[in-house]
Structure formats: C-alpha cells, structure tokens
Amino acid sequence: MKPGLFKAVAAPSWQLALATMVAVQMATAFLSRIPPTIAPILAEARGWSDSVVGYLASLNTLGSILFLALGAPYLRALGSVRALQVGLMIGILGLALFLPNWTVTACIAALLIGVGYGPSSPAGNDVLHRTAPQGRRSMIFSIKQAGVPLGGVIAGLALPPLEAAYGWRIALLASAVFVLAIIASVQPMREALDQDRERGLKFGLGVILSVSNLVTPIRALTASSTLFRLTAAGACLAIGQGIWFAYLMTYAVSQLGYSLETAGALYALMQATSVVGRVFLGWLSDRLEAPRLLLRLIGLASGVTSLSLALATPEWPFPIYCIIAAVAGITVSSWNGVQLSEIARACPPALVREASSAATLVIFLGYVVAPSAFAMTLSLTSRFDLGFLACALSGVVCLILVPEE
Incomplete structure (x- = not known):
C-alpha cells in the first residue's frame, strides 16, 4: 500500500x-465462516450431499495448517500486520473461486480461505505478547479471540438475508468489500507494529521447504511436556468446536427442518454468546490466577453440552435449541484465548511465533479430522448424534490432558 x-x-x-x-x-x-454458512444453498443448487460441508471445513483448516507449517519466514519477513493483510487478500481470492459451478474450484476456494486464516494466531500472539501488560494477558488474548465468534455473528446474520434478497453471489461480493475495508482500516498500525520484521529476509520456495523451517516450530512445541499437553488438550477442544461450527446449520436445516434463516439465527446466537464468553473466561482466568484449572472445567462443560445435542430430537421446542446454542457459545467455543495465552506463557519469549504456529497447527488437526470423520460417519449412518457423542468424549479427554499449574 502507498505510504501516503x-x-x-x-x-x-x-x-x-x-x-x-x-x-x-x-x-x-x-x-x-462463509463456506459452512452458504453450504446449504450451494448443496441444493449443485446437488451436493450434506456431508460435503464437512469436507469443505476440513479443506479450510488444511489450508491453515499449510501456512502454519511453512509460513514462519513470511511472518518474519513481512511482519505480523502485513502477513495478516496478505492473508485476507488470499481469502478474498478464495471467495471468487466459489463462483464457478465446479466442485473442484469450491474445494480450492475453501483451501485458500484457510491459508488466509493461517497467520491470525501466530501473528496475533506475537503482537499481543509484545504489547500486552502482565496480569491481563488471558483477558487480552481472549478479547482478541472474541473476534472469531464476532466474525461468525456477522456471517450468520448477514449472509442468509443477503442471499435470500439478492442471491449468494451478491452475498460473496458484499463479503469481499467488507474484508477490503478491514484491510484498509488496520494499515495505519502496520509500521509501528511491524518494526521487528526482518527486512531483506529471503523467503523463497527453497527457504520455505527447508528442513530447518519445517522442524523449528515442532522443536519449539516439544521443548517441554507442558507445552505439548496444553496443545493436545486444545486439539481435543477443537474437535468439538470444529464439528459445531461446521455442522450446526446443516443439522438444523436437514435434521430439525428449520429454514436457513432460522438456522443462521441459531448459529449467530452461538457466536454471539461466544463473544461474551471469551472475554468472560479470559477475565475469570486472570482473576482466579488458575488458567489450567479453568481449561479442565471448560473441557468437562464442553463434553456435557455436546452430549445434550446428541440426545436431542426434532420434537424438542425451538427455545431449547436456542438455550443449547447459547450455552455452547461459552462451553464449546470460548476456550481459545485462555489456551493460547497459556501456550505463550509456557514457551520461551523468542519462540512465541514458532511455538504458537506449531500449537495452532496441532489444534487445527482437530478441525481437519473431526469434520471429515463426522462427514464419513454421516454418509455411512445418516446419524448426527454419533458425531456429537464424539465431541462429548473429546471434552473428557481434555479434562485429563491439561497439566497442573
């Protein structure tokens, strides 16, 4: 962008x-959030089965994993803010690839959107680790992570009405304009927040694929058993979160018989309570000074919430599903800030980007494996409850894995 x-x-x-x-x-x-939000419309228009949304969600996360595994040189050379801006531009390119009526371009679109999402965790952790005051870090990291459900609220509330009024292509165009406005709005912060970038650092294909680049994040992650166990616990929580994010709308439309707008309202409700939940859990973590105990309790609560949806039936009244979605926004999808803050606290300061990348990579494996496994289970059995039972079990495993303070 032009300096002036x-x-x-x-x-x-x-x-x-x-x-x-x-x-x-x-x-x-x-x-x-755009692929799972518009997936029911694309499935109807293109003759896809309900399981396709799981594969798109997995491809989205696979794209993020590719960046997390290979993108460290880009972060160091471009700086955190510029890397985030470039990631958003890649995401806009992904939106454009949903337009052709080909399944292969939709798959590439989901992959590119995932690549664009990749810098968000290591770059954000780097900036906040350098600027956040001690004693408030769990809350500050959680406020940053509250941007995730906030984006989901906007997607869930804005895209279905836009699609109904103007068609899904116009909804994608409006999405691209919105993201471009965000890219422009953060530009004034770039120079000050990217002062530590390594100017002149080469990041060609040879550097990206070098053994050193591939193993450095893993070495940072395995520096201590505490880091590894915190990461594994995050992966368990990601299983539940990934399935809820990918399948709540499809479950509401296909299994419960709700309209896309009603399903979008449920999805937005879950995202809205997650905005508040993330800030609250971050504040509570700092207040209690026991973030790992809180993570264990979150794992248990996440499992119980997923179990309730596994036991649900279409005969249950709509307000019950609203309550479940609202609770899930806190128990299933508000853990990220506390967990990422603990990762940053447990690793050496010079390796925050690398350790955060590796930890997020492992966590994202949960986002890849879970929706794909859910999709295969759904294809074989036509049962949603089995996937939500797996979410419940993963919450219990998280409870076991989180190390003591």
Whole structure:
C-alpha cells in the first residue's frame, strides 16, 4: 500500500494493538465462516450431499495448517500486520473461486480461505505478547479471540438475508468489500507494529521447504511436556468446536427442518454468546490466577453440552435449541484465548511465533479430522448424534490432558 495513503500511528498503545488484532481476527473468521454458512444453498443448487460441508471445513483448516507449517519466514519477513493483510487478500481470492459451478474450484476456494486464516494466531500472539501488560494477558488474548465468534455473528446474520434478497453471489461480493475495508482500516498500525520484521529476509520456495523451517516450530512445541499437553488438550477442544461450527446449520436445516434463516439465527446466537464468553473466561482466568484449572472445567462443560445435542430430537421446542446454542457459545467455543495465552506463557519469549504456529497447527488437526470423520460417519449412518457423542468424549479427554499449574 502507498505510504501516503494512510497516516501511520507511531508507538501504538496496547489498546490500539488489541483493536487492530480484533479487527483482523474478526475478518479472517468471517471469511472462514462463509463456506459452512452458504453450504446449504450451494448443496441444493449443485446437488451436493450434506456431508460435503464437512469436507469443505476440513479443506479450510488444511489450508491453515499449510501456512502454519511453512509460513514462519513470511511472518518474519513481512511482519505480523502485513502477513495478516496478505492473508485476507488470499481469502478474498478464495471467495471468487466459489463462483464457478465446479466442485473442484469450491474445494480450492475453501483451501485458500484457510491459508488466509493461517497467520491470525501466530501473528496475533506475537503482537499481543509484545504489547500486552502482565496480569491481563488471558483477558487480552481472549478479547482478541472474541473476534472469531464476532466474525461468525456477522456471517450468520448477514449472509442468509443477503442471499435470500439478492442471491449468494451478491452475498460473496458484499463479503469481499467488507474484508477490503478491514484491510484498509488496520494499515495505519502496520509500521509501528511491524518494526521487528526482518527486512531483506529471503523467503523463497527453497527457504520455505527447508528442513530447518519445517522442524523449528515442532522443536519449539516439544521443548517441554507442558507445552505439548496444553496443545493436545486444545486439539481435543477443537474437535468439538470444529464439528459445531461446521455442522450446526446443516443439522438444523436437514435434521430439525428449520429454514436457513432460522438456522443462521441459531448459529449467530452461538457466536454471539461466544463473544461474551471469551472475554468472560479470559477475565475469570486472570482473576482466579488458575488458567489450567479453568481449561479442565471448560473441557468437562464442553463434553456435557455436546452430549445434550446428541440426545436431542426434532420434537424438542425451538427455545431449547436456542438455550443449547447459547450455552455452547461459552462451553464449546470460548476456550481459545485462555489456551493460547497459556501456550505463550509456557514457551520461551523468542519462540512465541514458532511455538504458537506449531500449537495452532496441532489444534487445527482437530478441525481437519473431526469434520471429515463426522462427514464419513454421516454418509455411512445418516446419524448426527454419533458425531456429537464424539465431541462429548473429546471434552473428557481434555479434562485429563491439561497439566497442573
């Protein structure tokens, strides 16, 4: 971007740094929520089965994993803010590839949106680790992660009405314009927050695929058993979160018989309570000074919430599903900030980007494996309850894995 187009902010406060990260996190999450949000419409228009949404969700996460495994040189060379901006542009390219009436381009679209999402965790963790004051980090990391459900709220509330009024193609165009506005809005923070970038660092294909680049994040993650166990616990929580995010709308439409707009309202309700839930859990973690105990309790609560949906039937009244969705926003999808803050606290300061990348990579494996396994189970059995039972079990495993303080 042209230097004179936006006035740079010199030495931004931690509040401005946090606002920048929340805005970008919201936009990246918004892009990642588009495939599951419009999947019922695309499935009807293109003759897809309900299981396709799981494969698209897995491809989306696979794209993020590719960046997390290979993208460290880009983060160091571009700086965290610029890497986030580039990621959003890649996501917009992914939106364009949903337009052709080909399944293969839809798969590539989901993959590219995932690649664009990839920088959000390591880049955001890097900026906040450098700027956030001690004693507030769990809350600050959780506020940043609240941008994820906020993006989901916007997707769930805005896209179905736009699709109903103007068609899904116009909904995608409006989404691209929204993301472009976010890219422009964070530009003034770039120079100050990216001062530590390694100017002149080469990041060609040879560097990206080098053995050193591939093993450095893994070495950072395996530096201690605490880091590894925290990461494995996060992967268990990601199983539940990934399935709920990918399948709640499809479950509501196909299994419960609700309209797309009603399903979108349920999805938005879950995302809305997650905005509040993430901030609350971050505040509670700092207040109690026992983040790992809180993570264990979250794992148990996540399992119980998923069990309730596994036992649900279409005869249950709609308000019950609203309550379940609202509770899930806290118990299933509000753990990320507390967990990422613990990852950053447990690793050496010089390796925050690398350890965060590796930890997020492992967590994202849960997002890949879970929706795909759910899709295969659904194809073989036509039963949604089995997948939600697996979510319940993963919450219990998280309870066991989280290490002591």
